[in-house]
Amino acid sequence: MAENTSNVKAITLIVKAKERGFRVATAESCTGGLVSAALTDVPGASDVFDRGFVTYSNAAKIDMLGVSDAILAAHGAVSAETAQAMARGALEHSLADVAVAITGVAGPGGGTPQKPVGLVHFACARRGGEVVALERRFGPLPRRDIRLAAVDQALDLMISALGD
Structure with a gap:
C-alpha cells in the first residue's frame, strides 16, 4: 500500500471527525505508531486526535490499555x-x-501455521457503541x-466508524 493512500485517508478521517465533533485515539502494536503518525501528518489533527498508545509488548497492553492477562493467555497477543x-x-x-486497535505478525519472523506472517487483527470501538473486529491476512509481504x-x-x- 502506498503511503499516499494513507495520507488521503488520514485527511478524510480528520475532516470527518472535525465535522462531527469527534475525537479519535489509536492502540497500536505491530504498526508501532504509524497510524498516529499518519494522523499527525495532517494539519489540524490536534483538533481531533486525542492520543495514541504504542503497546508493542504484552506488559504495555496490560498497563496502558487494561488488556487482561486472561485474554492474552487464552488467545495470545495476535x-x-x-x-x-x-x-x-x-x-x-x-x-x-472512536478508537482503533491493531495487533499482528509483521514478520519476517514470528509467524506460526496458526498465526502466519501477514496476519493482522483490527478492532474499532465507538464510545457507547459496539466494537467492530476484522481479521486480515496480507500474506508474506515485506514487513x-x-x-x-x-x-x-x-x-x-x-x-467507517464515524458514519456518513
Whole structure:
C-alpha cells in the first residue's frame, strides 16, 4: 500500500471527525505508531486526535490499555479478542469517541501455521457503541508493506466508524 493512500485517508478521517465533533485515539502494536503518525501528518489533527498508545509488548497492553492477562493467555497477543480489548482500553483511557486497535505478525519472523506472517487483527470501538473486529491476512509481504497495509485498513475502519 502506498503511503499516499494513507495520507488521503488520514485527511478524510480528520475532516470527518472535525465535522462531527469527534475525537479519535489509536492502540497500536505491530504498526508501532504509524497510524498516529499518519494522523499527525495532517494539519489540524490536534483538533481531533486525542492520543495514541504504542503497546508493542504484552506488559504495555496490560498497563496502558487494561488488556487482561486472561485474554492474552487464552488467545495470545495476535487475536481478535486482544484487538477488541485494546480498542475498548483506548476508549477507557482517553477522551476519544472512536478508537482503533491493531495487533499482528509483521514478520519476517514470528509467524506460526496458526498465526502466519501477514496476519493482522483490527478492532474499532465507538464510545457507547459496539466494537467492530476484522481479521486480515496480507500474506508474506515485506514487513514494511504489511505495516503500511495495516495503517490503511485501520484508517478505513475509523472512517467507517464515524458514519456518513
